[in-house]
Amino acid sequence: MKTLILATLLRLLTPLFISFALYMFFRGHDKPGGGFIAGLIASIPFMLHAMVFGYERTRQVFRIKPTMLAALGLFMALLSGFFAVLKGEPYLTSTWVSQPLPLVGKIGTPIFFDFGVLLVVFGVVLQITFLLTEE
Amino acid sequence: MTILSCILAVILAGFLSAFFYDRHRNIVLSVVSLLFLGIIAYFSSLAGPVLDGATIVQEVIWVDTLNIQLTFLVDGLSLFFALLVTIFGLLIFLYAHRYMEDSPQINRFAGYLLLFSGSMLGLVLSANLIGLFVFWELTSLSSFLLIGFKHQDEESRRSARQALLITAGGGLALMAGFILLEIATGSGYNLTEILSQPEVVADSGLQSAAIILIALGALTKSAQFPFHFWLPNAMAAPTPVSAYLHSATMVKAGVYLIFRLNPLFQEAALWHHLLGAAGALTMTWGALKAFQEDDLKRILAYTTVSALGILFMMIGLGGEAAVHAAMVYVLAHALYKCALFMTAGNIDHQTGTRRISQLSDLRRKMPVTTVTVALALASMAGVIPLLGFVGKELLYDALYHAADPIAMVYLALLFLAGALFTAVSVDILYNAFFKTGKLQDHPIKEGHLMLILPPLLLAVASLLTGIAPGWTIAPLLKWSAANIHGFAPTMKLKLWHGFNLVFLLSLATLLAGVGLYFLRNWVRQAQKPSWASADFLYDQVIAGSESVAQYTTGKIQNGYLRKYIATVIVTFSLLLLVAMVHGQVFQSLSMAPLLKGIQIYELVILALIVLATGFLFRVRSRLIVTATFGIIGYSIALGYTLFSAPDVAITQFLAETLTLILLILIIHRLPSYTLETSIARLKYLPMAILFGATMAVTAYVMLLQEKETGSQVYFLEQSIPKGKGQNAVNVILVDFRALDTLGEITVLTVTMIGIIALLKFKPNNKKA
Numbered sequence: 001m002k003t004l005i006l007a008t009l010l011r012l013l014t015p016l017f018i019s020f021a022l023y024m025f026f027r028g029h030d031k032p033g034g035g036f037i038a039g040l041i042a043s044i045p046f047m048l049h050a051m052v053f054g055y056e057r058t059r060q061v062f063r064i065k066p067t068m069l070a071a072l073g074l075f076m077a078l079l080s081g082f083f084a085v086l087k088g089e090p091y092l093t094s095t096w097v098s099q100p101l102p103l104v105g106k107i108g109t110p111i112f113f114d115f116g117v118l119l120v121v122f123g124v125v126l127q128i129t130f131l132l133t134e135e
Numbered sequence: 136m137t138i139l140s141c142i143l144a145v146i147l148a149g150f151l152s153a154f155f156y157d158r159h160r161n162i163v164l165s166v167v168s169l170l171f172l173g174i175i176a177y178f179s180s181l182a183g184p185v186l187d188g189a190t191i192v193q194e195v196i197w198v199d200t201l202n203i204q205l206t207f208l209v210d211g212l213s214l215f216f217a218l219l220v221t222i223f224g225l226l227i228f229l230y231a232h233r234y235m236e237d238s239p240q241i242n243r244f245a246g247y248l249l250l251f252s253g254s255m256l257g258l259v260l261s262a263n264l265i266g267l268f269v270f271w272e273l274t275s276l277s278s279f280l281l282i283g284f285k286h287q288d289e290e291s292r293r294s295a296r297q298a299l300l301i302t303a304g305g306g307l308a309l310m311a312g313f314i315l316l317e318i319a320t321g322s323g324y325n326l327t328e329i330l331s332q333p334e335v336v337a338d339s340g341l342q343s344a345a346i347i348l349i350a351l352g353a354l355t356k357s358a359q360f361p362f363h364f365w366l367p368n369a370m371a372a373p374t375p376v377s378a379y380l381h382s383a384t385m386v387k388a389g390v391y392l393i394f395r396l397n398p399l400f401q402e403a404a405l406w407h408h409l410l411g412a413a414g415a416l417t418m419t420w421g422a423l424k425a426f427q428e429d430d431l432k433r434i435l436a437y438t439t440v441s442a443l444g445i446l447f448m449m450i451g452l453g454g455e456a457a458v459h460a461a462m463v464y465v466l467a468h469a470l471y472k473c474a475l476f477m478t479a480g481n482i483d484h485q486t487g488t489r490r491i492s493q494l495s496d497l498r499r500k501m502p503v504t505t506v507t508v509a510l511a512l513a514s515m516a517g518v519i520p521l522l523g524f525v526g527k528e529l530l531y532d533a534l535y536h537a538a539d540p541i542a543m544v545y546l547a548l549l550f551l552a553g554a555l556f557t558a559v560s561v562d563i564l565y566n567a568f569f570k571t572g573k574l575q576d577h578p579i580k581e582g583h584l585m586l587i588l589p590p591l592l593l594a595v596a597s598l599l600t601g602i603a604p605g606w607t608i609a610p611l612l613k614w615s616a617a618n619i620h621g622f623a624p625t626m627k628l629k630l631w632h633g634f635n636l637v638f639l640l641s642l643a644t645l646l647a648g649v650g651l652y653f654l655r656n657w658v659r660q661a662q663k664p665s666w667a668s669a670d671f672l673y674d675q676v677i678a679g680s681e682s683v684a685q686y687t688t689g690k691i692q693n694g695y696l697r698k699y700i701a702t703v704i705v706t707f708s709l710l711l712l713v714a715m716v717h718g719q720v721f722q723s724l725s726m727a728p729l730l731k732g733i734q735i736y737e738l739v740i741l742a743l744i745v746l747a748t749g750f751l752f753r754v755r756s757r758l759i760v761t762a763t764f765g766i767i768g769y770s771i772a773l774g775y776t777l778f779s780a781p782d783v784a785i786t787q788f789l790a791e792t793l794t795l796i797l798l799i800l801i802i803h804r805l806p807s808y809t810l811e812t813s814i815a816r817l818k819y820l821p822m823a824i825l826f827g828a829t830m831a832v833t834a835y836v837m838l839l840q841e842k843e844t845g846s847q848v849y850f851l852e853q854s855i856p857k858g859k860g861q862n863a864v865n866v867i868l869v870d871f872r873a874l875d876t877l878g879e880i881t882v883l884t885v886t887m888i889g890i891i892a893l894l895k896f897k898p899n900n901k902k903a
Contacts, residue, residue, distance in 0.1 A: 029860035032781035034868065040789040047796055067891070070884050077877055092873045096859055106859060110869040113876075117869070120880040124887040125793060131894045132800040 006052050014045040025118055035114035039121025047129045055133040066127035073119025080112035138193050138207040138260055141174045145253035153246025160241075164232050167249065171225035174256075178209075178217050185214050186610050188624075192262060192327070202323035208262035211614025211624075215462075216259035216391055218611075219469060223383045224252040226589040230477055231375035233585040234484060244284055244373070251277035255384050259391055264313040264324040271309065271356070274385050275302040281380060282372040294368040297673065301365045305355025309392075312348030315341045316399075326395070330621075333399045346406050349396060350413075357389030357443045360417040364669040367424075367436040374480030377432060382439045382472040390446045390465060398621035401453055411451020411541065418444030419548045422555035426562070426651070427659050431479040431489040434559060435472065438515065441552055442468045445530065448545055452537055455616075459626045460529035462616040466608060467526040470597045471514035477590035478508050481582050482567070486574065491563060495572030500579040503587045505568050510594035512560035514601070516648060517553060517641060520630050522601040522608075524641065527553060531637045550644055557648020562655065604628035701822050708829040720836050729835070737777065743770045752816060757805060761798045765791060782864040 021042035028034030050058040084093035096108035148167050156163045181191060190210040197205040209217070231248065235241050254273035261267035276299070283295030313324065319339035322328035329336070336342050353359075358366035369381050380386070393410060400406035421441030428434045442464070449461035481504055482497065483489045498505045514523030534546040581587060600607045609628040617624035632638065651658065691702075715721065747766040754760050768791035775784035850871060851863050858866030868876050 028862060028865045029869075030862050032785060032862065032864075034782065034862070034865040036868070037782070037785050037789060040786070040793060043793075047793070051796070051800070067887070070887060074880060074884050077880060081873070081877070092877070094858065094870045094873075108859065110858075110860075110866075110873070113873055114865075114869045117876060117880055120883055124883050127887050128797060128890055129800065131890060132797060134894075 003052065006048065010045060010049055010052065013048070017045040018042055021118075025114070028114065029110070035117035036121055039118040040125065042118070042122050043125040043129070046126055050129055050133045055130055058133075059130065062126075066123040066130060068123070070120050070123030070127065073116040073121075073123060075116070076119065077113050077116030080109045080116065083109045136193060136195060137177065138209070139195050139205065141177065142253050142257045142260070144170055145174070145249055145256060149246045149249030149253060152249055153242050156242040156245040157240075160232070163245070164228075167228055167245075168225060171221055171228065175218065175221045175225070178214060178221065181209050181214060182611065185209060185211055185614060188614070197263075197266075203265050204263060204323070204325075205266050206262040206325065206327075207260045207266075208327065209260065210618050211611060211616075212391075212394060212618035213259050215466075215611055215615040216387070217256060219387075219466075220252060220255045220259060220384050223379060223469065223473060226473075226592065227375050227379040227477075229585055230378075230480075230589045231373075233583045234375055234480055235373060238373070240284075244281075247277050247280045247284070248376070248379070251281065251380060251385070255388070258388055262326045264316065264326060264329070267326070268306065268310050268313060271352075271388065272303060272306045274380075274388060275299060275306055275356075278302065278369070278380050278385055281376040282369045284373055284376070285371065288371065291371040294365070294371040298365045298369050300677075301355050301362050305352045305362070308348045308355075309352025312345045312352065315345040315348065319345070330396075330398050333402060336399060337402065342400070342403060343405055346400055346403060346409065349392070350406070350409050353389035353392045353410075354413055354447075355389070356392070357386050357447065358417075358440050359389070359413045359444060359447055360420060361669055363417055363421065363440050364673060366440050367433050368670070370430075370432040370436050374432070374476060374483065377436070378473045378476030378480065381436065382476050383469040386439065386443060387465065387469070390443060390461075393447065393450050394461075394615075394619045397450055397458070397619050401620065407451050407453050409451070410447045411545070414444045414447025414449070414451050415545055415548050416444070417441065418448055418552045420444075422552040422559075423658075425559050426555050426655065427661075429490050429492050431482065431491065431563070431567075432476070434491075434563070435475055435479060438556060438559060439468075439472055441556070442472070445549065445552070448549075449530065449533065450619075452534065452539060452542055452545060454533070454537060455620055455622065455625065456529070456533035456536060458620045459612075459616050460526065460533045462612050462619065462626075463522070463529055463604070463608075463628065464526040466600070466612065467514060467522040467597070470593050470600070471511040471521075471523055474507055474511040474590040474593035474597070475515070477586075477593075478504050478511070481586050481590070484586065485579055485582050486577070491566050493573065494567040495570045495574045496568075497574070497579075498568040500574070500577075501581050503581055503591060507587070507591045507594045508568065509564060510598055511590070512564055514594075514597040516557040516560040516645060518645065520598070520601045522597045522604065525601055525604050525628060525630060527641055527644070528632055528637055531640050532632070535637060535640075550640065550647070553644040554647035554651050557645050558651040558655065561649055561652045602630060604630060697819070701819065704826040705822055708825050711829050711833060715832070715836065724836070724839075728839070737774075740770050740774050740777070743767075752820075757802050758799075761795060761802065765795050768794070780864075782862065 021038040024033035024041060025035060025038035026033075028038065046058065046062060049061070081092035083095045085091055087093075087095065089095075092113075094108055094110050096106060148170055152163050152167065184191065190208060192209075193207045195205040197203055228245075228248065231244070235244055238244070251274060254270045254277060257270035258267060258274060261270055279295050279299035282298050283291050285291045316329050316336065317324050319336045319341045320329050320332055322332075336345065355362045358364075366381060366386065370377055372381070397406075418441050421437045421439075421444055425434050425437035425441060428437060445464060446461050446468075449457040449464070479489060481501070482494065485501065486494065486497075488494065510521065514521035517523045517527035530549060531546070534542045534549060605628050609626060612628070613624040613626040616626050744767050747763050747770070751760060751763050754763065768787065772784045772787035772791060775781075775787055850867055853871075854860060854863040854866045858870045860866040860870075
């Protein structure tokens with residue numbers, strides 16, 4: 001399925017999709033969005049890439065193994081809950097920086113948790129796509 | 136804390152040995168020996184207070200929320216068994232160091248052995264039933280590993296499996312019994328507390344069930360009838376294992392358990408009848424089988440089964456004298472049987488055979504071993520002045536003076552078993568050591584010092600404790616026995632009780648045994664048919680359960696994906712419906728809110744979904760099916776946006792798109808439809824309607840219920856102050872209900888691994 005239009009567009013679309021995914025991720029706590037949605041959006045350009053150029057090519061471009069990303073995400077989500085344990089609170093209780101930081105905004109453990117969700121979704125979807133496009 | 140450290144240190148030493156024992160044998164040996172010596176010294180230091188009647192309890196906080204603590208207790212009984220485990224453990228480790236010298240994977244062997252030592256130590260010291268159960272199963276597990284140590288050997292593997300199935304299966308019954316005790320007393324599985332309230336257990340109505348379940352655990356562990364057959368098969372293990380686990384310690388775990396729980400159940404008739412009958416039967420049968428065997432280790436295994444039967448029978452008889460006799464006999468048996476197993480190993484090691492019919496002349500070739508065996512066999516037969524004699528006198532005495540009429544039956548059977556023990560002893564001693572035969576000219580010599588010293592020590596201990604039982608073992612055994620029957624310590628031991636009826640009985644046993652020896656050809660002819668052998672029946676049961684499993688698997692795993700899905704959704708729907716009917720959800724169900732304020736665009740979406748679904752039944756091409764599914768999915772997402780759930784709608788849109796893409800990627804790999812006609816497909820229509828209806832009703836019911844519980848309001852109100860986010864859906868996902876999300880992403884990852892396994896696995900490629 002080698003189409004020139006899509007192949008050319010992908011160069012432009014990939015950063016766009018990823019920025020959009022990040023945007024969806026960071027606004028997620030206050031407006032519609034969040035880790036799950038962001039993970040799905042981020043995986044779309046790579047899925048398209050695999051469809052257009054074939055699995056082998058995508059694997060070369062995309063150096064990290066998706067399984068590693070998924071594992072990393074799961075680990076991150078698991079780990080984020082331990083902040084609370086260190087403070088003597090029940091596992092996964094959210095902890096926030098008391099004052100919002102300049103530029104970054106409010107920071108708390110749910111962000112790491114949500115990013116873990118993002119990575120898991122991203123990794124799983126990509127892995128499945130890669131497996132299916134692999135001949 | 137100290138006791139827990141001791142147990143963990145032994146297990147840790149096991150792990151270290153598993154890694155380093157093959158390369159640094161001597162270092163590991165000295166470390167392990169020092170560790171054992173240290174633990175023995177520690178427990179000996181506890182002997183002072185324990186012999187004054189104190190009970191030492193150590194508690195480590197474990198599962199505090201369930202009120203389950205890791206408690207250890209040292210009283211006379213547990214101290215006796217702890218010393219037994221550690222002292223014998225040290226001797227066995229030294230012995231095995233030399234005995235297993237040339238075998239491969241000796242590091243694993245040492246690791247398993249130490250894992251067992253640690254678990255056994257934990258078992259006899261635990262004062263919490265959960266802890267006791269965990270250690271109990273750990274001993275079963277390490278026994279499994281040790282029996283199957285020669286894993287290239289089919290027979291070894293089978294024996295290991297058999298032992299694990301039986302002992303671990305009994306362990307499950309034991310667990311159930313413990314839970315019943317906990318239900319009856321509510322003491323947080325605390326052994327001391329449970330033991331202090333036998334009346335509560337008796338009045339709870341659970342006593343009989345608890346007795347049967349706990350007895351099942353003990354009977355399986357100690358190889359009592361009808362579970363006796365695994366022990367002779369367990370002789371596939373290397374000899375040090377047989378000497379340690381399968382004579383002195385692990386099989387005594389069942390005995391320890393009934394000793395420990397005896398104060399709780401000693402008023403119950405069932406307890407006595409069950410243990411007494413099983414014990415008497417096993418004792419007689421084991422002794423008879425021992426006399427028929429030719430292999431030294433199997434002979435010893437059957438006499439072990441028989442001796443354990445004696446112990447169960449004595450608890451079955453009950454009463455102070457019986458408990459005293461049982462306690463002395465535990466020690467007597469451990470001493471002589473462990474020594475015998477080790478010498479059997481020596482003989483095997485030096486001559487290459489363990490069959491009595493192949494052996495001869497060992498008296499001249501292996502003089503030290505001869506002394507050891509002669510002493511140990513004399514103790515087994517009950518010859519004065521060895522400890523076995525003291526034990527046997529006490530057994531006879533307790534049975535003779537018991538008020539229970541069944542004691543006379545026990546006495547007669549014990550006489551028979553004792554005579555058979557004597558006959559076996561004479562058989563081994565004469566035919567293997569004194570007879571002149573095949574081995575006369577073979578260059579056989581005594582084994583290494585480390586091989587002959589440990590059994591000799593044990594045999595000499597049998598002699599010394601037999602000569603002076605009063606001031607060697609009585610102080611400790613007195614307190615052990617006191618813990619078993621729950622009274623003040625009264626035991627007094629001496630070698631010579633005077634020339635009385637019991638002594639005559641003892642003497643008659645020896646004579647009868649020698650007499651039986653001459654009848655051996657006649658006794659050995661008696662064989663029961665193979666279908667009555669427990670081992671055969673075990674095989675039948677295993678084969679039966681395998682074929683049942685195969686049949687049900689064939690039925691359930693039929694290979695049609697649509698049937699799997701049909702089974703899942705029908706089961707799910709029915710369960711849900713039953714639950715809802717049971718919860719009386721339908722009584723108060725009103726359809727009014729459903730039809731209120733319905734809008735035209737809602738109806739359009741509804742119509743789209745219904746039309747697309749109907750269309751699905753007519754389509755033959757997968758591509759069109761996929762596209763139609765897309766229509767349904769997007770319509771549903773549209774519905775979400777109408778009901779102001781943008782998050783869910785976005786997710787639905789994305790998921791729908793991704794599903795479409797994924798389906799298109801694999802669509803060319805799928806086989807064509809197997810259900811060609813519309814009629815064939817229609818048979819799934821009722822299921823589809825059932826499932827759809829159930830889900831719709833469930834969603835509707837939940838919608839109505841949610842308003843009542845107020846969780847909706849709570850989440851919306853608390854989202855900003857507690858979750859610091861305006862998007863309540865996201866706050867619920869990553870904060871309030873983060874554990875659920877964690878579970879979901881774990882499932883997602885597991886699914887991915889499953890998909891990798893499914894797609895990467897090529898049935899034709901054997902290497903993949």
